[in-house]
Structures are given as structure tokens and as C-alpha cells.
Amino acid sequence: MNKIKKILELKNPVSISELDPNFKSEVIAHPDARGLAACFSCGTCSAGCPIHEVFSEYSPKKLAKMVRLGMRKQVLSSPYIWYCATCHNCEQRCPQNVSFFNVLNVLKNMAAKEGYAPSAWVEQTKQVVKTGIVFPTEENWIKKREELSLPSLKEDHPKLKKIIELTGVNKIKPRVDKE
Numbered sequence: 001m002n003k004i005k006k007i008l009e010l011k012n013p014v015s016i017s018e019l020d021p022n023f024k025s026e027v028i029a030h031p032d033a034r035g036l037a038a039c040f041s042c043g044t045c046s047a048g049c050p051i052h053e054v055f056s057e058y059s060p061k062k063l064a065k066m067v068r069l070g071m072r073k074q075v076l077s078s079p080y081i082w083y084c085a086t087c088h089n090c091e092q093r094c095p096q097n098v099s100f101f102n103v104l105n106v107l108k109n110m111a112a113k114e115g116y117a118p119s120a121w122v123e124q125t126k127q128v129v130k131t132g133i134v135f136p137t138e139e140n141w142i143k144k145r146e147e148l149s150l151p152s153l154k155e156d157h158p159k160l161k162k163i164i165e166l167t168g169v170n171k172i173k174p175r176v177d178k179e
């Protein structure tokens with residue numbers, strides 16, 4: 001009874017017309033996400049996920065189910081697909097050998113191509129193109145390197161720029177709506 005009450009209380013239920021029947025096949029067509037076809041929603045991935053422990057809303061099991069249901073917009077626009085800490089716990093514990101870590105990478109690539117990349121991620125990419133490192137170089141790092149007689153950090157990385165241009169990741173635009 002409580003379960004029914006909870007369902008009726010949902011503010012934004014997903015209408016069947018919003019589902020994309022091709023979404024699951026598109027995801028599973030990618031070699032890195034093929035294993036998702038074997039998922040039987042046991043929840044072992046979520047039980048061992050350190051991010052789920054901190055943010056209960058983040059659940060690999062739930063995301064896997066949403067992909068299988070065809071919830072394209074809800075999955076690709078979800079900030080949660082970017083929460084993964086890349087620890088591989090889900091992959092190591094899954095009884096069906098689903099590498100959910102790789103599934104997330106497929107989802108993130110799809111999300112970026114469809115205009116849902118978080119602005120912080122796009123900024124980090126720009127920083128890598130510019131300096132070769134993810135975070136801006138701080139003045140005290142430069143001084144410390146000089147004190148330790150380490151070589152200075154190069155600002156120009158033509159080979160890296162070329163690789164990034166070939167992947168097209170430098171052309172990805174950040175999502176426009178609020179994250």
C-alpha cells in the first residue's frame with residue numbers, strides 16, 4: 001500500500017511517449033557497454049559503490065535500469081553520470097560481469113555529443129588543451145619546482161593538441177541549462 005502511495009506521489013512521472021525504444025540498443029552497440037545486456041538489476045553494484053554511500057540518489061543499478069527502459073533524456077541529462085569515482089568496485093562485484101564503469105564512459109560520451117557536458121568538464125578540457133594539465137598551475141607549484149630544480153612546466157603541447165583535435169573533444173559545448 002505504501003509503495004502505491006509513493007508512486008502516486010511522484011511529481012514528474014515519466015510518460016511512455018518520452019521513452020526512446022532505441023536507446024538501450026544504441027548503448028549496448030558500443031563494445032564497452034555490451035555487457036549491460038546481461039544486467040538483471042541485482043543491485044550489487046550500488047551496494048559496493050562509494051559514491052552511492054555518500055549520495056544515495058546516485059545508483060549504478062538505477063542508471064542501468066533507466067538505460068534498459070529507454071530513458072534517454074533522463075539518463076543523458078542526469079548530473080549523476082558524471083559522479084563516478086572510477087574505483088571499479090561495481091565491475092569487480094557484478095555477478096554478470098557488467099563493467100558499469102565502462103557503461104558510464106559510453107553514456108558520458110553520448111551526453112557530451114548531445115549537449116549535456118557539464119561546464120566544469122568543458123573548462124578542464126580547455127585547460128588540458130592549453131597547458132597539458134587538468135588544473136591551472138598555481139604560483140607556489142612553479143616556485144616549488146624551481147626550488148627543487150625540476151624542469152619548468154611547458155605551456156605548449158602541440159602533439160597533445162593534435163590528439164585532442166582528432167578526438168573532437170575540444171569542440172564539445174557545455175550544457176546550457178542549470179546543472
Ligand code: SF4
Nearest residue numbers: 039041042043045094
Ligand atoms: S551488479 Fe551487475 S547485474 Fe547487478 S544491477 Fe549492477 S550491473 Fe546489473
Ligand code: SF4
Nearest residue numbers: 049084085087088090
Ligand atoms: S566505478 Fe563508479 S559507479 Fe562503479 S562503484 Fe566506483 S564510483 Fe561507483
